Amino acid sequence: MSNFTLNVNGTSSTVDVTDDTPLLWVLRDTLGLVGTKYGCGIGECGACTVHLDGVAAKSCGVTVKDATAAKITTIEGLAPGGKLTVLQQAWCHLDVPQCGYCQSGQIMCATALLAKKPKPTDEEIDYALSANICRCATYTRIRAAIHAAATVA
């Protein structure tokens, strides 16, 4: 067990966890930020996606130690002050979620994509979200919501 100081959603917190703990479990179990989901633990499903310095990363594959160097943003931190981002609004309005379990990962990936490419093509969307499984296969609406957000933004 060691102390690590993390910057999550603009707040600095010191946690005392086993050194090899993945960021995913520090977020969920220690900090109570359960919006970041566990799906596979091996980097195959994307449910655990967060931003490290604005870049999408799978938190199940980042140790707490490596995470101390970055500014971490989780799904809970996307809408500071409770004002949903345009992408989150599109997600609600187009009713993308089914079970919803994958959606925080999808939204984190899509948000990182739109920051780089404000008007992505279908191919660019498919590529950027290729690491994210939706078991409910809400793919039709995921694409539609990203395009809708790109149009409005």
Added chain:
Amino acid sequence: MSVAPNSPGLTTIMDRRGFLKVGALAGGGLLISAYFPLGSSLAEAQTAPAAGAAPDFAPNVFIRIAPDGAVSLIAPNSEMGQGAKTALPMIIAEELDVDWKQVTVHQGDLNPAYGRQSAVGSGSTTGNYAALRQAGATARAMLVAAAAQTWGVPAAECSTAAGAVLHAVSSRRLTYGELTATAATLPVPTGVPLKDPKDFKLIGTRVPGVDNEKIVTGQPLYGIDQRLPGMLYAAYVKCPVFGGKPVSANLDEVKKLPGVRDAFVLENINGLVPGVAIVADSTWNAFSAVGKLKVQWDEGPGVSQNSEDMAKQAAALAQAAAVAPPAAPVKAVEAVYHYPFLAHATLEPQNCTAVFKDGVMEMWCPTQVPSAGQGLVTRGLGLAAGNVKVHVTRVGGGFGRRGSNEFSLEVAAIAQKLEGTPVKLTWMREHDFGHDNYRSNGWHFFNGGVDAAGKVVALQDYFVKMLGGPGDMNGGGFPFNAVPGSSVQSGKLPGPIPTGYWRAPGDNGNTWAVQCFVDELAHAAGRDPLDFTLDLLAALPGAAARGGPAPAAAAGGGRRGGGGRGGGFAAAKMVAVLKLATDQAGWGRKLPRGQGQGLAVCNANGAYVAVVADVTVSPQGVLKITKLTAAVDAGLIMNLSSAESQVQGAMLDGIGAAWFLKITIEKGAAAQVNFDDYPLMRLEHSPPVVDVHFLPSVSPPTGLGEPGLPPAAPAVCNAIFAATGIRIRTLPFSGQDLKWS
């Protein structure tokens, strides 16, 4: 006529003002280290009224109206993505005549007063529709009576709209909130008349899911999100070989690992698969300890089971049972179709939270059938009846997996040992794959033929699956019911491989095989597959309405289990969806080699669905599905948004499984243990256009979470044949060479 354009809300979303309004409703603050007990009931939702304030009006367990006009409604069934948490309260709100914006929805905990709380068999809506309408209509009638009494006018002169009672003659209006005190004093009437479905205002519209804003801001909702003060985290390890049990384990070593608080064997508990429990101060420390756990297993006889041997056994059964076709066809067609075991692979792994105190087990369960978990725990641990309290959380994917509740018993057994300490059990993904109730593998040995006129004169199916579990077939379903002398026989493979309900049980594999074989027969007859199928249907009673509107309220429910539809089959409905899907898809166009259209149809859970798939296959064999077109008769549609989404998702689910997925059994255990070897469909495989058209209907709603799945994969396989001449008879087909020249 189609009522559902694709890409929901794309036109509305361009309206910037309407669009941005959505955001104003939302909250999404940063929450750290708070505890969130999930699940609630209306009793808990009620905040204590201020002294002297009017009481709430709660005429039944589903409805509570506060004096400020706020309406709280209960969603009795689990929400696992099928939309029940939104659609069921919509039914109440429709009859109650309130504005949806006034409504707050609460997930109902397990409570016999809520009626059918089982979210299986696409039955949440069909099973609750009548009761929820009655609940809403009764409350509305009481509010009308309260207003009539207040005004001293006959109730018949009063009407309601958007949460208020109106007296048009005197231009008076009282909101439901203003009427709660009076309404609460009135007797609860029975047999209140319901709305004419033609007058529905909310039902049939697009209503976004009630939890959407919580989902997009990452707020706690799911079983796995449950946190309680002092909670510990558990993992549970069972023998990878089905039927095996632990003999010994290095528990003393494991107990010394970082963060581990306890480790013990659980066995001899009624209904529990024995195994080793590890309890730690974090999920990670529990999972890490699993990596260091060494168990000596007694694998039992299950270790002799292999998928490969099962194929040989199936062929031997078919050979032993072979009978000669009844008539000598001009063209005989024989084919063997095979599909593998499938895992449910819900993205939220199985998990459950429990605390045991003073003889009472309180649980937070992501389950499709909360009463089943309650029963399992009560019986397994010998608790007093009524001492297992079940809160229902949102469910991160069901697909039939969470009809079985073994995770409830596992965590309860652990919690009982740690009396007073809450514990959350989370299955590692590897355990989730390794201990599923799999979709059974299956084989269809077909024997059919057509005469010189292209008519089917022989149709026999010898069907093999695992013993037990759902998915049996009889000869009563289409197309067997349309061919005189047809037969369906079946053989069973024994063994300890657990099989169970997987979205559209039976139909998910059987419809694929049967609908592909029908396509083979059509091609053998030199006929267009649509005309061929319509001719088969024309032989059935009730098909005369062909091309006309579907008859109202026919076929209440197709029986479950693949093809065994018996008397519930409505040929005219099948004709209608075939016509609509093919019209919308532009069926019958001449296409160049490498492009193809395929068709398939099914009836499941009372609904009728036809799917046309458009595909391209490059000469190198690269498949792209360019468009899916579905036509659906599911009776009255509750929530158009989730109805469309369910059909889209179900089609892709069926196609993804057929394309990529299999569980193989090697030495009595599942060979695939995570998503790297169980490659679920991803965005890049998803067609750019997925259209869903609903036949207008005022018949009672049928199920809708499953029926879109069965016809999708055969439509794609038939389209691949049309494009390439390559027939797919074994799933998954990702390994099959689709090259053509």
